[in-house]
Amino acid sequence: MGKVGIVGYGCHLPRHRIKVEEIAKVWGADAPSYKKGLMLREKSVPPPDCDTITLSVEATKNALRRAGGINTAEIGAIYIGSESHPYAVKPSGATVAEAIGATPDIHCADFEFACKAGSEAMFVCLGLVKAGEIKYGLAIGGDTSQGAPGDALEYSAAAGAAAFIMGSENLIAESIDTYSFMTDTPDFWRREYEFYPQHAGRYTGEPAYFKHTCGAAEGMMKKVGMKPADFTYAVFHQPNGKFPMRAGKMLGFTQEQMEPGWLSPTLGNTYSGASPIGLTSTLDIAKPGDTILMVSYGSGSGSDGFVWKVTDRIDEVRDKAVRTRKLLDENLIYIDYGTYAKFRHKIKKNA
Amino acid sequence: MYSARDWREYPRRYRLEAGKCKKCGKILFPARLICPKCGAREFETEMLPDTGKVLTFTVIRTAPSQFTDIAPYAIAIAELTNGVKLTAQLVDCDVNTVKVGMEVRIEFRRVQTDAYSGILSYGYKFVPKWY
The missing domain is CATH 3.40.47.10 (Thiolase/Chalcone synthase)
Incomplete structure (x- = not known):
């Protein structure tokens, strides 16, 4: 086997953001200390209809745009690394594969290793392509991260996904x-x-x-x-x-x-x-x-x-899909803590 | 929402698969068995484009129980770039900013949740087209 690598890549981020000051205000914390200590100003927040599966599908669509019209039926493996798979039992990868038309000839597994699960997916896809077992492998790292209310993690736990199509031809x-x-x-x-x-x-x-x-x-x-x-x-x-x-x-x-x-x-x-x-x-x-x-x-x-x-x-493919900085910096929707608490299901309701 | 019913909807909800009449070329979404224009029964699968413009819309302020978390929200009929008209929720925007003629993009989203332990249903929604 010759060269292997990335054939297409894509990212997707929610548009919603919450600022460190807005979280600190609720918990009586000192926002400037958090901003300086963590070097954080704000974070992305997924709306209620957005989860690791939806972020993964949109990131994958962007990866496919840059992959130059590959046949999705030739994707032989899909691995999604996340610690916020929407189901405890039911693979996220099956839904993503179905959404891009990559079923049924495909191997699928959901990976977990805290924040390393996405790179694990990349690692395994590269290995399978290198071994000649598959033509293309789809590796995704994505999360709608959890951070307990009031905990330091709440200031940073955010949402987003990146997808990479690994292959051996037309490498980026x-x-x-x-x-x-x-x-x-x-x-x-x-x-x-x-x-x-x-x-x-x-x-x-x-x-x-x-x-x-x-x-x-x-x-x-x-x-x-x-x-x-x-x-x-x-x-x-x-x-x-x-x-x-x-x-x-x-x-x-x-x-x-x-x-x-x-x-x-x-x-x-x-x-x-x-x-x-x-x-x-x-x-x-x-x-x-x-x-x-x-x-x-x-x-x-x-x-x-x-x-x-x-x-x-x-140079041929970078602008075939939206750039990550554009998703990060433009057209943002800032929300208050109440909306954030509702979006992240932090409020206990009757069923 | 039963999981089997949800599963039957995958081709159109997940992949926007429409039926294109092999005789007259009319695109039908959802796909049908008989073409309402020419009566033909043979179709080929065609994926809908993912952008369009709002033709009309309404704002839901008193939502059904499964959608109360996202109320108020807009339901729009958009004409896609191939002329097909599609109805879906329009999200990620202030309902007061929705206008006829506004450009939209289709995104894959969670469309319904069966309480706390049931199946999660996925499909398409409109979002403002800003890039």
Whole structure:
């Protein structure tokens, strides 16, 4: 098997936003402290008719627009990584596959690994294409993240999805190599039947996010024999605005290398969608020949590293679908906390 | 909403599959067995385009029980770019800004939820076309 990589990519974000001040006002918290501490200004909010499945379908449609009219019946696998699959038992991927006309000759599984589930889907699709088992694989990372009312997570838990069609012909970005780094680190979890996740506060930082993100980045760079200065861009998992910038700088990357894929200050943490959406935003402005390091992070804990090399085809396809920054920055609908509470089912009602 | 009934709707709700009469070319949505224009019985599947313009609309302020969370909302009939007229909810906008002639895009959304434990129904809705 020769080259494998991304044939089409797409993103979808809800238009609704809530500002940090609006959440802090309800809980008597100090908004400037949160904004400075987390480097967050606002986050996306899914309306009631929007969930991981609907976000995934729309992101996939954008990926198909950039894939140049591939036959969806030739997509041999669909994997959706999320920690907010709408059903506890019933695959999200089946609905997405049905919506794009990719059934019935397709393998499907829903992935979970906290915020790393989206990159897992990418990792497995690339492997299946490389092995020659499938012609195309559809990998999606998306979430309508949960954050308990009043918890620090409520300021960041956001919604969005990114979709990638992996293949071996007409590549937009070639996968140079991949690397994974994982240990059992209990920094964040959600038990069965619980609605909101719990986290271990500051323990989510050094021994969890930074150890695994930097471990995967260093392992990835060592594997391909590259150093930070060899990359045009770098995208890291972004649970808030601060962590990815700090991790990148610890590794030796500059702010300029990270900014195109650094969306969390105004998007929030889209969990399984976070680094995949950052990659879509980076591809939107990348030039042929650019190299991109992408590192995800999922609590529990692990990180997947990818090195992408952008091809000439990027110039043909980037504007065949809406750009991620446009979805992030334009035509936004700001909501108050009451509307947010209703949208996110935080108010207990009679059935 | 029974899951089997929902499942039967997938071709048109999920993929906007219409029937195009092989004899006269009329596009029917939902697809039918007999063409109302020429009486022919042979059709080919055609996907509807995903953009159009609002022809008319109404605003629902007193919603049925399953839609109270999203009230008030608009129901619009839009003419798609191929001339087919489609009825759907128009969401992601202030109902006071909806106008005849406004451009809309079709998005895949959750259209109905069977209480807290039943099936989730998906399909199409209109949203303002802003890009």
